[in-house]
Amino acid sequence: MAKELNISRATIYRYYSNVDMLCAEATLSLRVKQQEDFLEDVKDMTLKDSLVYVQKYFNMLAYVHETGFRKYLSVVLDESVKKGSAAPLRGARRPAALDAVMRRHADRIGPENYIWLKQIVTKLSGVEPMIALKPPAE
Numbered sequence: 001m002a003k004e005l006n007i008s009r010a011t012i013y014r015y016y017s018n019v020d021m022l023c024a025e026a027t028l029s030l031r032v033k034q035q036e037d038f039l040e041d042v043k044d045m046t047l048k049d050s051l052v053y054v055q056k057y058f059n060m061l062a063y064v065h066e067t068g069f070r071k072y073l074s075v076v077l078d079e080s081v082k083k084g085s086a087a088p089l090r091g092a093r094r095p096a097a098l099d100a101v102m103r104r105h106a107d108r109i110g111p112e113n114y115i116w117l118k119q120i121v122t123k124l125s126g127v128e129p130m131i132a133l134k135p136p137a138e
Helices: 009-015 019-031 035-042 047-064 066-083 093-109 111-123 127-133
Strands: none
Touching: 035 047, 035 093, 047 066, 047 093, 047 111, 047 127, 066 127, 093 111
16 A cells, blocks of 8 residues: 555554554545535535534444444554553544534634534544444344
8 A cells, every 4th residue: 555655654654553543544534525525515504504414424424334433443442542542543534524514603603612512513423322322232
């Protein structure tokens, strides 16, 4: 992979400590919309509708690709235990998408509400709430 990207293997391993982490991150990056796409999708929506749109998008993405997201979460958690909590390992796709759609409303909602709202929607989106709320198998 490093050869195709025209960078050294050492550079890749500076950001991804092992092949599992690299593969998990790359797989998700290929499936997730970019910030510009979210901006285009919500350009005529209210703040509330924009937030619901982002939440639904990430929930559906997690539902459709549940196995891949569980693998990603497993790899990230395993790696974070090895490294300790010093370095953030997650891709931060949900907060970045929310920043993109919330930015134009920032003055109206204020900095403290902006942070809280972004955190709340992030926590209600994606694979983590799906795992937490899924009933145990019988």
